[in-house]
Amino acid sequence: MARYKIIILATCLIPLVFAELQVIDGKIKITTGTGSFCPHTVDFVSQQLAPTYEKYGQFLDIEFIAWGRETLNEDGSVTCNRGTNDCWANRLHRCVLDLLKDDQAAQMKYMNCEFSDRAAFLLGSYACVQEVGLNLVIVDYCLSNPRRDTLDAVAAAAIAPTLEVLNAVPSVVFNDRIDEAPGLYNDARNRLRSMVCFALADVPETGVSGCSLA
Numbered sequence: 001m002a003r004y005k006i007i008i009l010a011t012c013l014i015p016l017v018f019a020e021l022q023v024i025d026g027k028i029k030i031t032t033g034t035g036s037f038c039p040h041t042v043d044f045v046s047q048q049l050a051p052t053y054e055k056y057g058q059f060l061d062i063e064f065i066a067w068g069r070e071t072l073n074e075d076g077s078v079t080c081n082r083g084t085n086d087c088w089a090n091r092l093h094r095c096v097l098d099l100l101k102d103d104q105a106a107q108m109k110y111m112n113c114e115f116s117d118r119a120a121f122l123l124g125s126y127a128c129v130q131e132v133g134l135n136l137v138i139v140d141y142c143l144s145n146p147r148r149d150t151l152d153a154v155a156a157a158a159i160a161p162t163l164e165v166l167n168a169v170p171s172v173v174f175n176d177r178i179d180e181a182p183g184l185y186n187d188a189r190n191r192l193r194s195m196v197c198f199a200l201a202d203v204p205e206t207g208v209s210g211c212s213l214a
Helices: 002-016 039-059 084-099 104-117 119-123 127-131 136-144 151-166 178-201
Strands: 028-034 060-066 171-174
Touching: 028 039, 028 151, 028 178, 039 060, 039 104, 039 178, 060 084, 060 104, 060 151, 084 104, 084 119, 084 127, 084 136, 084 151, 104 119, 104 127, 119 127, 127 136, 151 171, 151 178, 171 178
Parallel strands: 028 060
Antiparallel strands: 028 171
């Protein structure tokens, strides 16, 4: 009877082991494909990614691809399947992320603001842009002149392989390993902080310990 109980316990623990997630050169890279309309993106950024970054940001390399499920047309225009608000807000996110490309903390602050208050998507507002202190004239110029940069094309190309594998928004990829994404995706959506904690705890140099399932 005792042996039977041990076997069941071990079996139940298997889905909760995060050994697949690895720390590379002291960092875990998390690439998230976001969509301004998507309620699942709202949940992931505000409830999973932001709290994880707050606790373990020094060990994280965060990349956002603000594209949703848009389509880049041959003439360079963008077609959105969630309406003009979604298209406008995604473009705004791309512009702001590019302007903040040298400040990961500010990028995270901005995207957490957008997916907590949803100012851009719901209200067409620059409130979150002001929150991170960017020049509104510069942001507005970027937003209004998409043909003068490559932000749309770069985002479309960057997210295409991930959408092909996961077909999900938000998408979550660790350490640029798209082939591993399906096996980690569901856990990342629901317990990202635990995943990161356990991965960091496997590297003594991080000093991370006391991980729990949350």
